[in-house]
Amino acid sequence: MLLRSTVFHPTQPEMISHSSSYIECKPDNALSSDISLLYEFNINEQLSSMLPVIPDGCLDLLFCCDPSRPFAVVAVSPRHRCSYHFRTNVTYFGVRLIPDQTSLQFHCSVKELLQFEQLPLFEVTKVESNLLEKIASLSTFQERVAFFSSFLLSRQNEKTETYTLVSYCLNMIYAAKGLINIRKLAEATGYTDRYVRKKFEQSIGFSPKSFSQIVRLQYSVQELLSQNININSLVESCDFYDKAHFYKDFEKYMSLTPVQYKNTYSPK
Known part of the structure; x- marks a missing residue:
């Protein structure tokens, strides 16, 4: 069963327009079968804390890098355009996963995940909580990209x-x-x-x-x-x-x- 891979990069245009200091990059080739996009943004006090998102069929990992209250969630694709709440004046690091990625294993089916908007990352995945501490402690987007890419490369599984x-x-x-x-x-x-x-x-x-x-x-x-x-x-x-x-x-x-x-x- 062979078919040439077709590039599909879903977009969240309102995430870009509603946030400040937005930056993104595509993954290295070694991770292109698991990650669609890596990105980072900040919502300042002049912008609404409610950020609109549109259906894209993907799961996003969102790391809130607030030094005092860091957290990480899995954000699912909505079925219709809606808004998610974010803290202001805080850096968020995001990873948009390819729909058929296999590196990140969940405790439940993706279909069950879709019943919720966001779920605590470490409650639904087999990932150690120190991942959040490390990502939140890094200073730049490039450092976070490099660290997370290395982390996910170590978890790639054989294809079934x-x-x-x-x-x-x-x-x-x-x-x-x-x-x-x-x-x-x-x-x-x-x-x-x-x-x-x-x-x-x-x-x-x-x-x-x-x-x-x-x-x-x-x-x-x-x-x-x-x-x-x-x-x-x-x-x-x-x-x-x-x-x-x-x-x-x-x-x-x-x-x-x-x-x-x-x-x-x-x-x-």
Whole structure:
């Protein structure tokens, strides 16, 4: 079962616009099968402590580097645009995990994690609590990236048959920009619809249909916020039936029209 890996980097544009001192970087190649993005930000007192996030299908590890009260959580992908609370004047270090990563093991299924917005990292993972102390003690983003990358490299596991199946399905979904159904995934892998759905939900938390819708939304958002595209071109490039269907699907997840979102969050 072979399929060329398709690059998919989900975005959180409101995290960038609502925070100060935002910085990010892609992982080294050795970790690209586990990490989508490493980032850091601070919310100052002039900005709202409620930070909007949109569906991206990923799990984020968030380390609050407050010297007096550090903490770490696993933040799940919401099913619809919502807001998470953050402390002001505190540095947060974040790691966005690839949906089919295998280095970080959880005490429960990802599907169970999705029932919550955020969960204490050390209650749901097999990770020693001194990881937080070390990350919080470091002074720069580059130091935190280097330390966490080294930590995760030491935990990489052998890929299982389920991983191979799920990764293959994910790459089909990415390549189709979310425009694919469970029947095509089953036909391509040689398994039944039910088996593919079961293994996918166990590993990713979402059903193949729900995850495909998130991927389509992410591609729509990234295209929408690019400088040189209009709504009509976006409807065509993302293969929506017409503008009305695009608006309906977008507002279902974002609670804003595409025009409102573009006018508010396009890079200035």
